[in-house]
Amino acid sequence: MPGQLSPIDTAKFVAAKRACDYVEDGMRVGLGTGSTAAWLVRCLGEMVREDGLRIVGVPTSTRTAELARQVGIKVTTLDEAKWLDVTIDGADEFDRELNLIKGGGGALLQEKIVATASDQMIVIADKTKQVETLGAFPLPIEVVPFGWQTTKALLEETISSMDVLGEKTSLRMDGEKPYVTDEGNYIVDLHLNRIGNARQLALVVNQIPGVVENGLFIDICDIAIIGHGDGRVEVRDINTGTTQEDRIEFVDTENLFRDLND
Numbered sequence: 001m002p003g004q005l006s007p008i009d010t011a012k013f014v015a016a017k018r019a020c021d022y023v024e025d026g027m028r029v030g031l032g033t034g035s036t037a038a039w040l041v042r043c044l045g046e047m048v049r050e051d052g053l054r055i056v057g058v059p060t061s062t063r064t065a066e067l068a069r070q071v072g073i074k075v076t077t078l079d080e081a082k083w084l085d086v087t088i089d090g091a092d093e094f095d096r097e098l099n100l101i102k103g104g105g106g107a108l109l110q111e112k113i114v115a116t117a118s119d120q121m122i123v124i125a126d127k128t129k130q131v132e133t134l135g136a137f138p139l140p141i142e143v144v145p146f147g148w149q150t151t152k153a154l155l156e157e158t159i160s161s162m163d164v165l166g167e168k169t170s171l172r173m174d175g176e177k178p179y180v181t182d183e184g185n186y187i188v189d190l191h192l193n194r195i196g197n198a199r200q201l202a203l204v205v206n207q208i209p210g211v212v213e214n215g216l217f218i219d220i221c222d223i224a225i226i227g228h229g230d231g232r233v234e235v236r237d238i239n240t241g242t243t244q245e246d247r248i249e250f251v252d253t254e255n256l257f258r259d260l261n262d
């Protein structure tokens with residue numbers, strides 16, 4: 001089991017480490033955003049520096065782009081790469097069908113575009129992100145700033161007529177000001193508690209003028225790699241319907257960080 005890490009960070013780390021097995025020389029790789037995806041970027045960076053792995057990364061946020069460059073991963077844009085071999089990203093929630101809620105860190109728009117432009121999407125997550133029904137995590141909706149209050153009111157009206165529990169919405173804040181995404185938009189979080197029909201909700205919400213995208217990833221994810229605090233990982237493949245168990249052996253994560261500071 002990796003040393004120096006809390007159980008939750010161990011779970012994130014082992015999921016990220018196992019996901020590196022899916023990355024081969026010459027691949028174009030979508031790099032997710034968030035604390036779990038940051039572990040992936042660090043691990044891939046180590047493979048680039050130590051093993052000479054040659055990959056091109058397409059980051060899903062300015063934060064990830066910065067980290068990727070810092071650890072030595074060559075970075076390009078999606079327009080340059082055009083199509084990706086694999087995207088590996090975290091999630092706020094995932095269910096049995098590997099439908100996801102994403103956007104807790106505000107990067108859902110680029111994440112969805114990048115994941116959709118990939119042969120395969122792999123989600124990496126600690127066990128706590130697994131749910132029976134999506135919705136306990138507030139669903140992020142990216143909206144354009146123009147008329148955002150009207151868009152928010154329309155969102156409230158829409159969800160009040162749907163198969164969801166809870167009807168509150170809130171504008172995501174960054175201190176005193178609205179949180180602004182990499183694309184210059186705002187985020188309205190829907191506090192639903194339970195989403196009965198995620199597929200329908202995703203379609204309906206995107207019909208509202210002012211909505212740019214929602215954080216539901218339906219039929220996009222192929223594989224979930226679920227990390228546990230004791231170093232175990234489960235690899236669930238939705239296409240084959242199989243789940244494999246694995247264990248990541250001791251890895252000196254201190255060294256991983258020390259390398260970065262060299």
Ligand SMILES: O=C[C@H](O)[C@H](O)[C@H](O)COP(=O)(O)O
Binds near residue numbers: 035101105
């Ligand atoms: O916008 C952020 C992303 O969707 C993240 O992948 C998601 O919020 C999970 O982040 P974390 O790995 O930090 O829990």
